[in-house]
Structures are given as C-alpha cells and as structure tokens.
Amino acid sequence: MSNYDVLRVFCGPGGGYGNELAVVREGSVMPEREERQAFAAKLGFSETVFVDDPERGVIDIYTPTLRLPFAGHPCVGVGWLLDVPELVTPAGVIGVRLDGEFSWIEARAEWAPPRTLRQYGSAAEIDALPVQAPGVGAPPTPFGQWGRVYAWAWEDEAAGRVRARAFPGRDDGIDEDEATGAAALLLTQQLGRALNIVQGVGSQMLTAPQPGGWVEVGGRVRLER
Known part of the structure; x- marks a missing residue:
C-alpha cells in the first residue's frame, strides 16, 4: 500500500471533529486512474487526493466510487499541507491562503x-x-x-x-x-x-x-x- 497522510479538515475550535482526508503526496507511484480509484475505495475515506506536482499544486481527487473535478474539504486540506499559493484541479485553478489557524481556498460555486x-x-x-x-x-x-x-x-x-x-x-x-x-x-x-x-x-x-x-x-x- 502506498504511503499517505491523513488530515482532519474543518475541525472545531478545540481541534476535534472535521472530515478525514487521505493525501498521497507522491501521485506518480499510482499514475493510472483505475489504480487511484481502487486505492480510494480500499481506504474508504470520503475523499482521497493524489498530488501530481507539489510545487505547482496539481492534484487529483477521488471518492471511493468516482473521480471529482473539485471538492471543498480536500482542497482546503491539501492547500494547508502543501503550503502553496494555488491548487490546479480539473475544474480550474484555486487560490490558497493561510491565515492564522485557518486555511482558505477561493473557488467557484459552479x-x-x-x-x-x-x-x-x-x-x-x-x-x-x-x-x-x-x-x-x-x-x-x-x-x-x-x-x-x-x-x-x-x-x-x-x-x-x-x-x-x-x-x-x-x-x-x-x-x-x-x-x-x-x-x-x-x-x-x-x-x-x-x-x-x-x-x-x-x-x-x-x-x-x-x-x-x-x-x-x-x-x-x-x-x-
């Protein structure tokens, strides 16, 4: 099984709750969509993210059953983990900023x-x-x-x-x-x-x-x- 981090995103004020997220930092170890989908299903998190370029913030997001062009808590979590100014997703480029205890993304509702x-x-x-x-x-x-x-x-x-x-x-x-x-x-x-x-x-x-x-x-x- 590939190495991956587990984040908790949108935690409450005391650091509890939030939604768990798996992040595979070296997406190149699992380049095919079929592999990624099977791995996301095996992990069972609501979303699993594969990082294809950590410097540019290129990411690929999967639920246990499908690939997503965009998802909110994965982008907030990965933005915090990579500490980059933007993320590149199939939906578009997402702005990222860190402000004290909060990690922020800027995206479009559509x-x-x-x-x-x-x-x-x-x-x-x-x-x-x-x-x-x-x-x-x-x-x-x-x-x-x-x-x-x-x-x-x-x-x-x-x-x-x-x-x-x-x-x-x-x-x-x-x-x-x-x-x-x-x-x-x-x-x-x-x-x-x-x-x-x-x-x-x-x-x-x-x-x-x-x-x-x-x-x-x-x-x-x-x-x-």
Whole structure:
C-alpha cells in the first residue's frame, strides 16, 4: 500500500471533529486512474487526493466510487499541507491562503456538485434529522426522493451563524458528511453573505463571497498521521 497522510479538515475550535482526508503526496507511484480509484475505495475515506506536482499544486481527487473535478474539504486540506499559493484541479485553478489557524481556498460555486439546499426552521430540526441510507430507488425520506441534500437552518441570522448537515446520497458507505466545503460554497452563493457554519457533530467552516462570482471557504486543518 502506498504511503499517505491523513488530515482532519474543518475541525472545531478545540481541534476535534472535521472530515478525514487521505493525501498521497507522491501521485506518480499510482499514475493510472483505475489504480487511484481502487486505492480510494480500499481506504474508504470520503475523499482521497493524489498530488501530481507539489510545487505547482496539481492534484487529483477521488471518492471511493468516482473521480471529482473539485471538492471543498480536500482542497482546503491539501492547500494547508502543501503550503502553496494555488491548487490546479480539473475544474480550474484555486487560490490558497493561510491565515492564522485557518486555511482558505477561493473557488467557484459552479464547480461544486449539484445538491438540494433545504432550509429548516431551527437548528433543533437539523439535529433531529435521521440519517438516511443512500441508494437509487430508495423510498421517500424527510428530504423527498434521495439525492445530495444539504439541510441547514439559521442559528443566528444577524450574525450569519448556520447549523447544517450533509447527506451525500452515495452508495459507498458514507451516509453523512461531517464537513462539506462544496456545499458551503453553494449556500454562500445563494445567500450572498459571509457565513459561520457548524456542520455534522461539531465541524466549523467560515465562508465569504468575493467579487466576480468567487467564494472563499476556510477552516482548521490537523495532521492526524
């Protein structure tokens, strides 16, 4: 098995929670897409990143079942790990900056996979949502027919504080995403304002719309191993 790092991205203030990410720093050891896909499936993380050029920030992102042109928490994590000014993905070039305890990326919401952004009336309603087993043809759920759903509610609308949970709708053993940067991009674009999002059990994401249709997403990153 190839050597890889494990990061935790979008950690809470105490360094806990966040979404795990595998990073293969020497992507050249596994150059073929089929190899990479099989390796990502074997590891079982929500995403695995292969670094093809660490100086230029060229990366390749996989879930256990498919290749992604862009994903939020992998880019935030790899940007922190490589400490480069930008990342090059199939979707486009992503700006990266480090600011104190936060790692930030600047990306476009249209790069994110489509999903349903479903608003609820309170944070308590978000907390009470059941985890639904994914799969095509699944019976109706509280969200309607199954698919990528980002359930959110205001905790404090004036302060931009949001409570959210993400249900990816993938039949690969990942029923709920603890922290989803791509969904945060979409929500920020829809609302047109900076957000402080607590997702999952206790992960934290900060966002801010930028000129020209760009959105910044930031969070804490920790090296697990």
